[in-house]
Amino acid sequence: MADLLRRTPENPVPIGARAGMMTARDGRQIRYAHFPSASDYGTVVILPGRNECIEKYFETVRDLAKRGFSAVALDWRGQGGSDRLLRDPRRGHVRSFNQYVTDLDQFFREVVLPDCRPPFTVLGHSTGSLVALLAAPHLATRVRRMVLVAPLLEIQTSLPLGPARALTKLLCTLGLGRIYVAGRSKRGKEVPFQPNALTSDEKRYNRNQALVQAFPELFVGGPTAAWVNAAWSAAARVSDPDFRASIRVPILFLAAGMDRIVSTPAIERYARGLRSAKVLTIDGAQHEILQESDIFREQALAGFEAFAKGHQEKTRASEPVGM
Numbered sequence: 001m002a003d004l005l006r007r008t009p010e011n012p013v014p015i016g017a018r019a020g021m022m023t024a025r026d027g028r029q030i031r032y033a034h035f036p037s038a039s040d041y042g043t044v045v046i047l048p049g050r051n052e053c054i055e056k057y058f059e060t061v062r063d064l065a066k067r068g069f070s071a072v073a074l075d076w077r078g079q080g081g082s083d084r085l086l087r088d089p090r091r092g093h094v095r096s097f098n099q100y101v102t103d104l105d106q107f108f109r110e111v112v113l114p115d116c117r118p119p120f121t122v123l124g125h126s127t128g129s130l131v132a133l134l135a136a137p138h139l140a141t142r143v144r145r146m147v148l149v150a151p152l153l154e155i156q157t158s159l160p161l162g163p164a165r166a167l168t169k170l171l172c173t174l175g176l177g178r179i180y181v182a183g184r185s186k187r188g189k190e191v192p193f194q195p196n197a198l199t200s201d202e203k204r205y206n207r208n209q210a211l212v213q214a215f216p217e218l219f220v221g222g223p224t225a226a227w228v229n230a231a232w233s234a235a236a237r238v239s240d241p242d243f244r245a246s247i248r249v250p251i252l253f254l255a256a257g258m259d260r261i262v263s264t265p266a267i268e269r270y271a272r273g274l275r276s277a278k279v280l281t282i283d284g285a286q287h288e289i290l291q292e293s294d295i296f297r298e299q300a301l302a303g304f305e306a307f308a309k310g311h312q313e314k315t316r317a318s319e320p321v322g323m
Helices: 054-066 097-115 127-139 163-173 202-214 225-239 241-245 265-271 294-312
Strands: 016-023 027-035 041-048 070-074 118-125 145-149 250-257 277-282
Touching: 016 070, 016 097, 027 054, 027 097, 041 097, 041 127, 041 225, 054 070, 054 202, 070 097, 070 250, 097 127, 097 225, 118 127, 127 145, 127 202, 145 294, 163 225, 250 265, 250 294, 277 294
Parallel strands: 041 070, 041 118, 118 145, 145 250, 250 277
Antiparallel strands: 016 027, 027 070
16 A cells, blocks of 8 residues: 555655544544565664655655665554544644544554564654653553653743743643644745754755655644644653653664753753653754754764664564564
8 A cells, every 4th residue: 555655756655655534532544654674683663753744754764774774654643644623623732642642552463563563662763762662661661762862741832831832831721732832824834944953954945845845745834732732741741750760672863952842951851761762962953853964963963873773783573573
């Protein structure tokens, strides 16, 4: 079912890709894709960020294959090729990040564990990284390591954090959780390269904009109050000392030195508070490190490869992971 994946001249589908739809517990359809390769190091489970889609990671999939990894990815509910949660498909919405965690658990049980080659390494970005942290206590028997890129632990906002959090919580309490709080309805609209807070690489930025223009149905507009409130609640939960103590999966955090979307100091502080974590801050990089210029992106890929393969050199790559 590779026809479930969209392609542009600048962004071809990786050879051998297989895509499908998973029916979530509430009946929502969740799109996923498997990119098998002649891998010696197992499978990378790619968890995209907010308003990203599987197609945005085609280049990364090919780079992982060159390094000996297969890959598998999903589109979070409410974005990409998965079912939307509101009548207006442009609104980036979710009630709770627990919904993402539940979908991820089902994804492992129904797709990753039965169909993909172990061992498994999680590669998350931003929202995907925060979901991975929420799920980490339950992933310890499933994944070897996690590499979390620019995790959404603290959102950078023009308002002080306290009032901003109070505002979104109040809106949800008043039943206004479905209204936009940022970005409005920009789905499918071209955004010029400058200024942008995502990447300094104009070619990759334009490639992603071409996806938006060709397939606007894969993208959403700004987040709703409920989505932002859910993100802050999830970030607070993973920051709780008892929760952090329950995380036993080794983690490499990749932070962007010039991030204007999430707080890099917050990521560095969080990594220092975990038992088995490292942090690599890539000076000069913006938020979307895997969409960045080669000088930054290659540092991230090299860090991923060294970390993901480091443990596996001591064990057989085909050794099964507990289910």
